[in-house]
Amino acid sequence: MGRFWSLLFLSVPVLGTLCYLAGMLTRSGPLALWFPENVNSMANEVDQLHDLILALIGIVFVATGLVLFWFTWKYDASVNDQPVRFVHGSHKLEFWWTAIPAVILIGLAIYQLKVWSDVKIRRPMLAGLDGQMDTADDQPMPPQFEVVARQFEWRFRYAGEDQLLDTVDDILGDVNELHVPVGEIQVGSLKAADVLHSFFIPALRLKSDIVPGSQQIVWFRADKPGSYEIVCAELCGWGHYKMKGRLVVETKDEYQLYLQSLRAKQYQRDFSQPSVAQVYERDSGETGGSGPLGTNLSLAGGAQ
Amino acid sequence: MSNSTRSVWGWLTTYVFARDHKIIGLQFLFSTMLWFLVGGMLAMAIRWQLAWPWQNMPIVGPMLFSGEGGQISPEFYTSLVTQHATVMIFFVIIPILTAAFGNYLIPLMIGAEDMAFPTLNMMSYWMMWPAFLLIGFSFFVPPYGAGAGWTSYPPLSVLVESSPGSGLAQTLWLGGVACVGVASMMGSVNYLTTIIQMRAPGMTFLRMPMTVWGLFITAILQAFALPVLTAGAVMQLTDRLLGTGFYLPELASANNSPAVSGGGQPLLWQHLFWFYSHPAVYIMILPAMGMVSDIIATFSRKPLFGYKPMVLATCTIAGLGFVVWGHHMYTSGMSPVLGITFAAATVAIAIPSAVKVFNWLGTMWGGKIQFSSPMLFAIGFVSMFIIGGLSGILMASTPVDVVIHDTYYIVAHFHYVLVGAATMGIFAGTYFWFPKMFGRQMSEFWGKAHFALTFIFINGTFFPMHLLGAGNMPRRYADPYHFELFADMLPLNRFITICALATMASQAIFMLNFLGSIFFGKRVGRNPWNSNTLEWSAPSPPGHGNYDFQPIVHRGPYEYGNPNHPRDFHPQTEPGPEDLTSPLQEVSHES
Numbered sequence: 016m017g018r019f020w021s022l023l024f025l026s027v028p029v030l031g032t033l034c035y036l037a038g039m040l041t042r043s044g045p046l047a048l049w050f051p052e053n054v055n056s057m058a059n060e061v062d063q064l065h066d067l068i069l070a071l072i073g074i075v076f077v078a079t080g081l082v083l084f085w086f087t088w089k090y091d092a093s094v095n096d097q098p099v100r101f102v103h104g105s106h107k108l109e110f111w112w113t114a115i116p117a118v119i120l121i122g123l124a125i126y127q128l129k130v131w132s133d134v135k136i137r138r139p140m141l142a143g144l145d146g147q148m149d150t151a152d153d154q155p156m157p158p159q160f161e162v163v164a165r166q167f168e169w170r171f172r173y174a175g176e177d178q179l180l181d182t183v184d185d186i187l188g189d190v191n192e193l194h195v196p197v198g199e200i201q202v203g204s205l206k207a208a209d210v211l212h213s214f215f216i217p218a219l220r221l222k223s224d225i226v227p228g229s230q231q232i233v234w235f236r237a238d239k240p241g242s243y244e245i246v247c248a249e250l251c252g253w254g255h256y257k258m259k260g261r262l263v264v265e266t267k268d269e270y271q272l273y274l275q276s277l278r279a280k281q282y283q284r285d286f287s288q289p290s291v292a293q294v295y296e297r298d299s300g301e302t303g304g305s306g307p308l309g310t311n312l313s314l315a316g317g318a319q
Numbered sequence: 320m321s322n323s324t325r326s327v328w329g330w331l332t333t334y335v336f337a338r339d340h341k342i343i344g345l346q347f348l349f350s351t352m353l354w355f356l357v358g359g360m361l362a363m364a365i366r367w368q369l370a371w372p373w374q375n376m377p378i379v380g381p382m383l384f385s386g387e388g389g390q391i392s393p394e395f396y397t398s399l400v401t402q403h404a405t406v407m408i409f410f411v412i413i414p415i416l417t418a419a420f421g422n423y424l425i426p427l428m429i430g431a432e433d434m435a436f437p438t439l440n441m442m443s444y445w446m447m448w449p450a451f452l453l454i455g456f457s458f459f460v461p462p463y464g465a466g467a468g469w470t471s472y473p474p475l476s477v478l479v480e481s482s483p484g485s486g487l488a489q490t491l492w493l494g495g496v497a498c499v500g501v502a503s504m505m506g507s508v509n510y511l512t513t514i515i516q517m518r519a520p521g522m523t524f525l526r527m528p529m530t531v532w533g534l535f536i537t538a539i540l541q542a543f544a545l546p547v548l549t550a551g552a553v554m555q556l557t558d559r560l561l562g563t564g565f566y567l568p569e570l571a572s573a574n575n576s577p578a579v580s581g582g583g584q585p586l587l588w589q590h591l592f593w594f595y596s597h598p599a600v601y602i603m604i605l606p607a608m609g610m611v612s613d614i615i616a617t618f619s620r621k622p623l624f625g626y627k628p629m630v631l632a633t634c635t636i637a638g639l640g641f642v643v644w645g646h647h648m649y650t651s652g653m654s655p656v657l658g659i660t661f662a663a664a665t666v667a668i669a670i671p672s673a674v675k676v677f678n679w680l681g682t683m684w685g686g687k688i689q690f691s692s693p694m695l696f697a698i699g700f701v702s703m704f705i706i707g708g709l710s711g712i713l714m715a716s717t718p719v720d721v722v723i724h725d726t727y728y729i730v731a732h733f734h735y736v737l738v739g740a741a742t743m744g745i746f747a748g749t750y751f752w753f754p755k756m757f758g759r760q761m762s763e764f765w766g767k768a769h770f771a772l773t774f775i776f777i778n779g780t781f782f783p784m785h786l787l788g789a790g791n792m793p794r795r796y797a798d799p800y801h802f803e804l805f806a807d808m809l810p811l812n813r814f815i816t817i818c819a820l821a822t823m824a825s826q827a828i829f830m831l832n833f834l835g836s837i838f839f840g841k842r843v844g845r846n847p848w849n850s851n852t853l854e855w856s857a858p859s860p861p862g863h864g865n866y867d868f869q870p871i872v873h874r875g876p877y878e879y880g881n882p883n884h885p886r887d888f889h890p891q892t893e894p895g896p897e898d899l900t901s902p903l904q905e906v907s908h909e910s
């Protein structure tokens with residue numbers, strides 16, 4: 016029976032590796048059992064980091080699995096006629112098998128810092144008054160769009176001509192549909208109207224929980240036109256699974272046309288729609304008084 | 320008192336309000352096993368929905384939720400995932416390891432008559448009952464259980480209007496969790512005192528078996544982490560019931576409810592919760608690691624490789640375990656700069672975990688391995704812990720975790736450590752100590768059959784989840800398939816569900832073997848496995864007071880296969896030369 020058990024344990028690294036290889040093969044195929052294609056050129060390194068760590072742990076997975084198999088095969092009491100190796104341990108081995116993983120792991124922790132700071136810490140900057148980048152008066156890039164997550168949909172608002180949110184020329188977007196121009200750095204501001212949500216766009220390698228009462232900032236540069244799904248990744252109630260949105264990446268011209276059409280729609284908007292009004296009412300309360308648009312909407316909501 | 324009232328009283332104090340650690344241990348064992356069944360059924364319902372979404376569940380569906388016409392509604396689905404995790408974590412893995420095995424084994428393995436505080440011990444069991452009742456009752460409150468996840472993140476868990484599962488069921492849930500917290504605190508104080516104060520003569524700290532070390536360090540974790548969770552849960556209760564607003568921001572409102580002035584912070588809960596719940600994941604693994612270490616040494620007929628490094632690794636894991644909680648919050652909105660510290664601590668915690676794996680392999684190296692049922696489960700533990708530990712490293716990396724956080728990758732990871740490792744450890748321990756508990760042995764044949772099926776189907780269930788996670792399928796989704804991204808994942812989910820059903824079915828073998836062997840198992844003596852640790856020198860089962868002699872400890876617990884000794888084991892209680900010469904005596908230069 017010992018043979019059977021050793022082979023059973025051997026099947027883990029073998030089938031495990033095959034399973035992973037099969038998954039990787041779906042990378043570009045119709046089946047999606049791997050990271051979807053990444054279109055965010057500011058997060059390319061995330062995939063590389065993932066592949067690097069996966070390779071490292073893959074090697075350890077296979078190596079330890081083989082050792083486990085080999086020991087159960089070789090030292091099976093029913094076939095091993097050698098006397099038991101009566102040892103209590105080995106200082107040398109303990110040292111090496113602590114030190115080597117330690118060096119690799121701590122190296123990894125340091126190596127990943129740059130990627131982390133690119134995707135989450137170093138917000139894109141704009142040149143300040145001196146017109147030069149990388150000087151002391153650089154300004155953080157203001158958000159071009161705002162996301163308001165609520166049960167169970169995504170609402171969007173664009174900064175408009177003045178490039179600033181919470182001003183008169185803000186443009187209300189379509190529900191569950193966000194448009195961005197291709198190849199340009201985009202900064203977004205995330206807010207939640209009720210409970211926690213998480214703004215997750217797999218194709219951008221972007222995920223950020225949205226906490227009611229505070230604001231999150233995200234950034235990316237989508238380099239490939241197309242339509243990508245927005246997923247809610249934080250349990251937000253019974254309809255969590257329905258919270259699907261769409262990111263449309265399009266050329267600058269298409270994007271401008273889209274904004275114009277939104278603006279046109281905005282002036283014909285039926286203000287008695289309660290849900291829109293409520294979002295903005297709550298919103299203006301949170302930010303401590305927003306532009307006239309917000310005020311108008313909340314009045315409309317109140318009158319209704 | 321009349322004779323009959325006295326005998327009823329006697330029966331009550333012996334078996335119901337028992338103060339004997341062994342009876343309390345068995346009470347915990349039976350209660351947790353029943354809950355295991357409940358938790359397993361909930362898992363099957365979850366898997367049903369993911370494989371055959373919105374379809375009537377055959378047979379059990381109409382019986383269980385006739386209200387929905389035998390179909391799982393989305394709000395019931397969120398209750399299912401919440402209740403499954405709650406039951407498995409708070410009612411099964413934690414109490415079975417710390418309280419069932421902890422109670423039964425600690426006094427026996429250190430040579431004590433009983434726990435230091437028998438009454439406190441009894442109360443810690445009976446504190447579980449309010450929790451059982453509260454959470455049990457919440458199954459009958461629409462939508463049939465709390466729905467904010469086992470993590471219970473506010474505002475969803477606090478704003479009653481935010482979801483059907485955030486109503487009364489959530490209040491009951493919080494009350495239940497607070498009771499579990501109190502019960503575990505009472506238990507942990509007891510284990511700590513007993514281990515520190517009541518060791519038999521000669522049982523120095525460095526002669527304690529790894530099981531006791533695991534339970535000891537776990538008790539420290541519980542004593543320090545549980546107050547935080549319990550207080551946090553009470554604060555959430557007062558937020559709900561008294562409007563204290565610890566976790567609610569200004570103007571919190573959901574589903575058009577009137578806005579309340581909160582003035583609190585939703586993230587505060589996440590910090591408090593994970594400050595407990597990360598140590599809790601080690602509460603769920605360290606005792607199992609200890610038991611597995613003892614079992615691997617016993618059945619390799621060889622000393623545990625690197626006893627002192629193992630002890631040190633256990634302590635390091637526990638110490639670091641207190642400073643890694645933020646790895647659950649990389650994307651939570653917590654400062655990303657803080658994420659760096661947590662990432663560093665998290666990769667560091669993988670080091671002692673790796674050391675443990677290497678030492679288990681080292682123990683088997685050059686041994687004479689006996690493939691008994693406990694040993695098979697112990698090797699299964701090692702095999703699956705490797706997978707769970709390695710996936711942990713991938714998630715520890717902050718930028719990578721941003722992508723896979725809250726996807727099935729996480730689900731794969733924690734099921735490998737909790738089902739693959741902790742549960743396998745529990746089975747190993749059950750097969751191993753069953754003869755001590757009942758004086759009879761479980762069937763080895765059925766034990767091995769149980770192992771083979773469980774091992775195969777658990778891997779079949781949880782390994783493919785890594786791929787779902789790589790495809791970014793979110794967790795806690797009642798129906799992911801309407802997304803283009805996840806539409807193709809249905810066949811793989813069906814495969815997983817079939818494996819899960821088979822895993823569940825295989826447990827029938829265990830149940831029958833367990834219950835049958837209590838009455839019909841082969842009778843065994845004190846030491847059926849030729850093991851060294853102290854409990855094997857007591858009668859099987861031990862009577863009240865445990866030992867029929869004063870145990871005196873002469874050596875460490877792992878003297879197997881000594882060529883200078885006539886037998887291949889050398890029990891801790893056996894008089895004789897303190898330390899027979901051995902080629903690599905770590906013990907000699909320590910004193």
Ligand code: HEM
Pocket residue numbers: 470600601603604646647665666668669672707708709711712714715716720723724725729732733736737741
């Ligand atoms: C090598 C050691 C380990 C490392 C590096 C590690 C790392 C992590 C990380 C980074 C997460 C958060 C992932 C996320 O939510 O995005 C996580 C989640 C989790 N881990 Fe581990 N882990 C390790 C071992 C364990 C062990 C031994 C257990 C339990 C016995 C465990 C149980 C869990 C659970 C239950 C969760 C998910 C909780 C939830 O979100 O519901 N882990 N682990």
Ligand SMILES: [Cu+2]
Pocket residue numbers: 211212213247248249250251252254255256258
């Ligand atoms: Cu959601």
Ligand SMILES: [Cu+2]
Pocket residue numbers: 596597600643644646647
């Ligand atoms: Cu953790």
